[in-house]
Amino acid sequence: MAGSALSIERPGTRGVDPLRIAVVGTGGWGAQHARVVTERIDTERVGVVGRDPSRTAARAAAYGARGYTSIGGMLEAEHPDLVMVSLPNEEHFAPTLELLRAGVPLLVEKPLVFDLGEADAPLHAAGDTFFGINVNHRDAEPVRRAWAAIQAGELGDLVFATWRFGGEANRGPSPHANLIETQCHGFDMLEHPCGPISSVAAQMTSMAYGDFSTVALALEFASGAVGTLLGSYDSPYAYPDTQRLELNGIAGRAVIHDTVRALTLQSVGDDTERVWRAGYFDDEARSFERTFNRHLDAVLAALRAGSPPPVPASAGRRAPPPLAPRPPPPRAPRFTAMPCVSANTVRRTARSLPKRTGSWAPQPMSPCRRSIRRKRSGSRRSSHTMRSTVQPAARRRSSRFFSSMTTSSAELPAARSAARYFFSPSNSSTMRRSGQQKSTRASHNPSSTMSTWSSGC
Structure with a gap:
């Protein structure tokens, strides 16, 4: 019953030399980094790095490691096989760059950086060094099952995807903390099944407390699919479906509820919805924190095999390139100038x-026109002489314009x-012999009077 509340087996690969792992950061999620390393049988805790000496010593003692207040001192003393970084969101850049320049394999917490101008420096410094980023929503059980359904063709080609994620504010110096620090999960969870995002349009509000705490994005994917992303710091985690991802394909739909709570699948034409929820003893699948354990499984397997990380750090830098203005799609002219x-x-x-045959015969009255005629009490106007009520102002302008013209021999051709x-x-379907003034394809642009209206003959 591996993974359940009754399981006493420690995770990890058996029969291999343990990897020496150090953790940089002594905050709340840094404790999760220390925990996942401590629980495994194929890793050894060799150091904890923090800025506050007493807090660092307490964290190191709690997890059986040695405490350091400098990255350089820890590297010189421990020579770790992997370093994991979990620091305050806006403070990742300098420690990450220092570790990469030392050539140490690295797993960093999201976000990679807050300033796009800083994003390229650590990626260039990494070179061929193992450099991954922890975006662990994709390792939740509902997400894995939805991905398996997509791979099996149960949803067909994806047409649209919607992401919604709200929670209490995680404020910081940047006014874009919600978009960069929290909704990076949304970008990963949308691109993971749908492919790269090719264009973004955004609306943001700062009405709550001054920062852009709620954002709404309209997305286009390179595949041709479209999507939306709504992220908010103005909606509490207590609301049901505070996180919701819908993946809609031509053959079916998958909806992920609260990352780990439930998955619903439904096929086109089937009124039955299939639901997955964690079983009574399946605490591992029910816990969001355990998604990090799953992600570390994949990270360590890739590190041992000499393969790239499951989510490379470059995923934390992605931004759509500047788009060239799109030419309007080719369209056949609707009217001849x-x-x-x-x-x-x-x-x-x-x-x-x-x-010519067919060009002068009175046209039959359509049901719609008969209805209009009945409503006009006392009217005896024939169907092909009825005037359109569309754009009367344009009709008057057109009539005045034509009546002001004079005929000359130069106009004859x-x-x-x-x-x-x-x-x-x-063109008999467009203009009748009697000069009917409504075109079946008439433009509603008042300036297009030549295309829309003609004087009666």
């Missing part, structure tokens, strides 16, 4: 053209072309 000519010229020229266009069989 015609020269402006007098309405009388068009009418006289049209009468001189040979009549343009008028002949206009008449052929408006009264050819191919």
